[in-house]
Amino acid sequence: MSQRLARVVRPLVTLAGLLLLWQAAHWLNGERDYLLPGPLTTAQTAWAKAPLLLDHALITGAEILLGLLLGCLLGVVSALALAQVRTLERWLLPLLVISQAIPVFAIAPLLVLWLGYGLASKVAMATLIIYFPVTAAFLDGLRQTDPLWLDQARVMQARPWRVLLLVRLPAALPALASGLRVATAVAPIGAVVGEWVGASGGLGYLMLHANARMQIDLMFAALFTLALFAVALYWAVDRGLARLLPWVPDSRTRAAPSA
């Protein structure tokens, strides 16, 4: 099988496997559509409601991408600041940890009060969820710079910020990439949770509504759309990251000996 063909076929096979698994779960649940509709029912619903799903998917997609952008930006900046000013870390890290432990519903009223019911509050929620994995992973990476490199920079009379940008940051990029992967995977749920806070559109909103109206097939159609989006996004980010860090050894791209 040629490389190119494999690249097209593989995701399709994965998809087929996923659908089979789903169908199996459906059977195991006694084909009770109100608990877990089968893939066929869901596909029919998805097809019938495609325009509706697309509309809402666009909203959620925008939230996800904005949240990802903001969360990653904030995460990168925070990690840089925390890494550079050691005292900052001591005071701020607990705050970041706490921020992860706060359930949506507790701050939903506050979020809405401060940011209104528009895109902002959802993006804020997604950002909050995405933020931590990025910050934590990147900060870990920034801490683990090879001491020899730091020593060399010291002897070279390097400016602290330049050491950060030219040595510690690139050295931490593999760790950041790892954080970004996790962030990408949780971004969709971030946006959906944001839509709980109060929304008038989006896949999360659609799911909530469908659930309340017992339109479980529609809910799963929305969920499937979200899952597709999540996987596509993850795949794109994973690919992009691997390409951006050519000097990092990666067992996936390493040529195995043929013999």
Place this chain on the structure above:
Amino acid sequence: MSQRLARVVRPLVTLAGLLLLWQAAHWLNGERDYLLPGPLTTAQTAWAKAPLLLDHALITGAEILLGLLLGCLLGVVSALALAQVRTLERWLLPLLVISQAIPVFAIAPLLVLWLGYGLASKVAMATLIIYFPVTAAFLDGLRQTDPLWLDQARVMQARPWRVLLLVRLPAALPALASGLRVATAVAPIGAVVGEWVGASGGLGYLMLHANARMQIDLMFAALFTLALFAVALYWAVDRGLARLLPWVPDSRTRAAPSA
């Protein structure tokens, strides 16, 4: 200030700073207790309801620890399996990504159906949330083993599983530690979300309940308890991890030159 004294004083100062921030947010919100009760009100409530909070905290604590244990175990095992069998990764990783995008309410009935109302369904939810950061970070680490080490092992006719356990695994421990830190930070919200799945106890249950009944001060007292737990847990795990990996350079423990 002696090292030991600093160690006691520092968290206290952090706490004080946090409380100040909280009070400031309270003022900024016009002291509207139904949005954000002040720390004082919350403290009074917490004091008055201390036994209640403790009861629920114990339940949630158990869920967090169990979820953390299970999630980390599963994550470590999955990452090892995915790293070892390259094909597995192609098929299973999309599933893991999808699992992260599923909101609780969509699968809550299924979870209850399969696992009942007891601890199991909550721990399952927490596990699901904790699982991914651990797997993703560890897998990233396992992929990035120094090629020289792998080459040496190959020449030594090493058994594949022993290479994994003796070379790739220890080499990936810093990455795993990073994933564990993120997992520790999200574990509390995992348990709280788990309590969404029909609970009769736990801080998440208490918060939801209090929120639904507009006992916002009680909700924030519970939230504060959860936050304390989260920070303590994170601190303990962070400390433990740093101690377990003495060969990893860490800028925090590196002696800075005095001059």
Place this chain on the structure above:
Amino acid sequence: KPLTVLLDWFVNPDHGPLVVAQEAGYFAEAGLEVELIAPADPNDPPKLVAAEKAEVAVTYQPQVHMQAAAGLPLVRIATLVATPLNSVVVLDEGPIKTLADLKGRKIGYSVGGFEDALLGTMLASHGVKLDEVELINVNFALSPSIVAGKVDATIGAFRNFELNQMDINGTPGRAFYPEEHGVPAYDELVLVAHRDHLDDPRLPKLVAAIGRATRHMVNHPEESWEMFAQAYPDLNDELNRRAWADTLPRFALRPAALDTTRYETFGAFLKEQGLIDTVPPLDTYARQID
């Protein structure tokens, strides 16, 4: 094996008869061992009863129709609260004096499934169209959003609860009742059981015990409140006390009794509103078991 009753939501005064029947030992006297379980999502209990994971679920009459239309094998067997509790709430001192004033305003709601239908009908009775107001899903922050002035009105607030809450907060609200503005009356809280297990002999006993508890509550409001407050000490506060009193007159005195006309009318209403496609025969989803 205990009989599992899934509540619609966390324990609150709306569940009074169930709690009192449990605490006063009426269930036990009827030879029943009853377990009350509270979910976080009101949509789950019916599904779980349909999946035979529990015997009885507390749900809402409008939901019963939608469940039936979605093919869930559920049958309403008793009524707990016999009037609507849902209402449109505005600030008492706010600019909204009649529903007509809502034109062009923001209305917050918490997803329940049929708020738009309810509101559309209520507004229509005052000559306002649904697309002339802005509907915002405020989910977790129904009361805060109106108290903080983020929305001008909310729908989904319970008249026995959120009104008291706002009053205690010092920002009293005013309610417009759906059944007074064009919406057919319905039962807020009902009990459903699985269609295939209606012959379970415990079900009539359960309903009878609930009826006994309701009568006891009406006769002894103070004592029954004490019972509730003792069973759930964390609910022993001003708000729940007032909610208890306000809910008392709304409990169905004959829980088993089925008002077929009410169900048929409401089913037709939901179909007309486009919330369900079909109205199945009534006795497939609502029965009187005695």
Place this chain on the structure above:
Amino acid sequence: MLDRVPPADPPHPESPGDPATIEVAGLILKAGGAPLSRPLRLSLPVGQWTAVLGPSGVGKSTLLKALAGLGPDGDLTDGRTGGLAGRVAYMAQSDGLLPWLSVADNGALGARLRGQPVDRVRLATLLQAVGLKAQAGLRPDALSGGMRQRAALVRTLMEDRPVVLMDEPFSALDPVTRLDLQDLAARTLAGRTVLMVTHDPMEALRLAHRILILHGRPARLDTPIIPPGVPPRSPTAGDLPARHAALLERLHHLAAEGGR
């Protein structure tokens, strides 16, 4: 990094069909996709030391990796002695110590990776011999550069394989230690087939039965130099200084001729 070309070469003049010779023919070393060398023919007489000299970057390490089975074509065979897989010990140019293992555990790595019992006595003896007895429990980051190299040497000697490939194994050692360890290696590896990359002509002259020079671009092998006598030779005895000078001369000549 290497390619096999159909064996169109003439039979090797020096060991025609000698079963006691490991022969690899038509090796093309490759780096980053591009060929580094002409097709190489290499004969390693069994039980003897062969030293490889050559300018920096010419492809010596690449050659060693290829023989270790780490090239893009994997395992090499010469059709007579069978594949080299499982018969080779390899010491890379950088030490490759695992930073989380103690010096002793790094030494025992091979056995542990194969799931075999560790020969603790041999390990202790070797550690003692290279002067790392006191450091056996330290992690590599507490070692000096030369100590790390010695630890890597111990790990290689622990492997106990018929063919040993070593890439500049003594380059970070002071002359005294270096002589000691050369002797140790010569003793320990007596009877093995050894291929050693080195930059020190004197070292090559001391230890090797045959000296190969890899040079030029694309790289090719010069006619092998076979010093008289049996290694390890004394660095001061006999005509070694003269041979050293001649070898240096040859290296200079090749560098001047080949250009870098």
Place this chain on the structure above:
Amino acid sequence: MLDRVPPADPPHPESPGDPATIEVAGLILKAGGAPLSRPLRLSLPVGQWTAVLGPSGVGKSTLLKALAGLGPDGDLTDGRTGGLAGRVAYMAQSDGLLPWLSVADNGALGARLRGQPVDRVRLATLLQAVGLKAQAGLRPDALSGGMRQRAALVRTLMEDRPVVLMDEPFSALDPVTRLDLQDLAARTLAGRTVLMVTHDPMEALRLAHRILILHGRPARLDTPIIPPGVPPRSPTAGDLPARHAALLERLHHLAAEGGR
């Protein structure tokens, strides 16, 4: 890794108060908390090369790090020439190249870290001189061991500092390249104060004005050896071979006496 003891030492016999000498006194090298050496007194005549020889693990690299200001006490001062901070270039024993930068960018690192303009002409000249012109755009992982060392040398020479500390800078090079680069370093660093750790006595004799031997446990410095003539000396000319033999003899003697 080092400690300063109150300067109770007698004034140094060889350069009494000479302002053209960088002097550090009472240095106690430390490793892992334990002292590695007796209090050391070190004189580096300004503008001259000083070579440090000594057995593996004795503390040579630790000494260099201390002088570079990387010891636990940070910057060193001798009270006369002021602190060394900002006046030192340092080439560590391992190359320390940044894997994400090209060879050229690694060479330009110092200037970029200080936010200064990079002297592109000098960089190109140096890369050409060490034979890495063709590899200027490659990342370090595409280099051979010797090439990496040359890249690190370029980075160090780019620093243009009055004091240069180099830890075995030519250890991974073949003899021909080695001679070339020794000459290059000697030319480029003419007039600088250089301290170079090396394991090659011949290298020390070629390049250094003074040769120090660090030996023993705890380590101490032997009386400096001052070869006649001006470096760089030809390796074959004059009495260098004889001096080489004598120096080797001395190293053997110290090793036998001190024990490891």
